Amino acid sequence: MIEFYYNAAPNPMKVALLLEELGLAYEAIAVDTRKGEQFGASLLKINPNAKVPAIVDNGVSVFDSNAILLYLAEKEQRFVPLTAGTPERAAMLSWLMFIASGVGPFSGQSVHFRHAAPEPKAYALNRYDFEAHRHWKILNDHLATSHYMLGRDYSIVDMAFWGWVRMVPYVLGLPEVWSTYPHLKRLLDEINARPAAIAAEALKTRHVFKAELDDEAKRFLFPQNERLKG
Ligand SMILES: N[C@@H](CCC(=O)N[C@@H](CS)C(=O)NCC(=O)O)C(=O)O
Numbered sequence: 001m002i003e004f005y006y007n008a009a010p011n012p013m014k015v016a017l018l019l020e021e022l023g024l025a026y027e028a029i030a031v032d033t034r035k036g037e038q039f040g041a042s043l044l045k046i047n048p049n050a051k052v053p054a055i056v057d058n059g060v061s062v063f064d065s066n067a068i069l070l071y072l073a074e075k076e077q078r079f080v081p082l083t084a085g086t087p088e089r090a091a092m093l094s095w096l097m098f099i100a101s102g103v104g105p106f107s108g109q110s111v112h113f114r115h116a117a118p119e120p121k122a123y124a125l126n127r128y129d130f131e132a133h134r135h136w137k138i139l140n141d142h143l144a145t146s147h148y149m150l151g152r153d154y155s156i157v158d159m160a161f162w163g164w165v166r167m168v169p170y171v172l173g174l175p176e177v178w179s180t181y182p183h184l185k186r187l188l189d190e191i192n193a194r195p196a197a198i199a200a201e202a203l204k205t206r207h208v209f210k211a212e213l214d215d216e217a218k219r220f221l222f223p224q225n226e227r228l229k230g
Contacts, residue, residue: 003027005043007031013201014065014160036219038051057075080155091150091151099161110125136172162192
């Protein structure tokens with residue numbers, strides 16, 4: 001059985017969706033990052049980056065959400081174009097890495113500076129808000145002419161997209177944002193209706209995660225701030 005180290009944040013949820021889509025047997029192991037559980041020795045052995053998601057599949061450790069998506073999809077030979085050197089495989093790698101290296105990090109920083117950072121933050125918030133919008137607009141424009149991220153076939157790229165697109169109103173601080181990005185919303189709604197997405201969303205109800213972003217949680221999540229204390 002696959003061990004799945006997770007919390008309810010966007011990157012673990014991508015993997016929860018794929019595990020459900022594949023119908024694989026897995027044990028969901030809650031990692032409460034607001035309590036510092038990501039720094040526990042057992043998780044560090046699996047993911048030296050001290051973050052979720054991570055999996056152990058029959059003794060094989062994999063960390064980083066998009067690496068896990070690719071690993072599981074290739075192993076199961078589903079939801080991924082497999083033939084090297086083809087346009088389909090090239091498009092899959094391009095969009096998967098675009099989400100991994102652009103959409104996720106810029107959206108994450110937009111959340112941080114909008115919702116958590118102390119003042120003054122106008123410069124940083126403007127940079128990350130701008131970049132988050134720019135990345136989401138690229139996806140919205142792509143989805144205007146492509147049903148799924150890779151055309152006609154639902155794939156791990158849509159699952160990587162789903163992890164983050166659920167959060168777009170919070171990421172951009174705009175509850176009404178869907179009128180600007182209707183094609184994002186169209187695919188979000190479609191994926192949300194899939195039984196696997198409903199099961200992935202229900203996962204977090206099995207565990208209790210700390211809700212407060214208090215001083216202790218901030219020390220674990222933003223350890224860099226300790227350097228600013230005199
Ligand atoms: N590149 C990693 C990022 C993972 C990541 O940032 N995970 C967050 C939850 S979405 C986390 O574990 N945060 C706890 C921390 O930063 O200490 C991935 O895609 O899996």
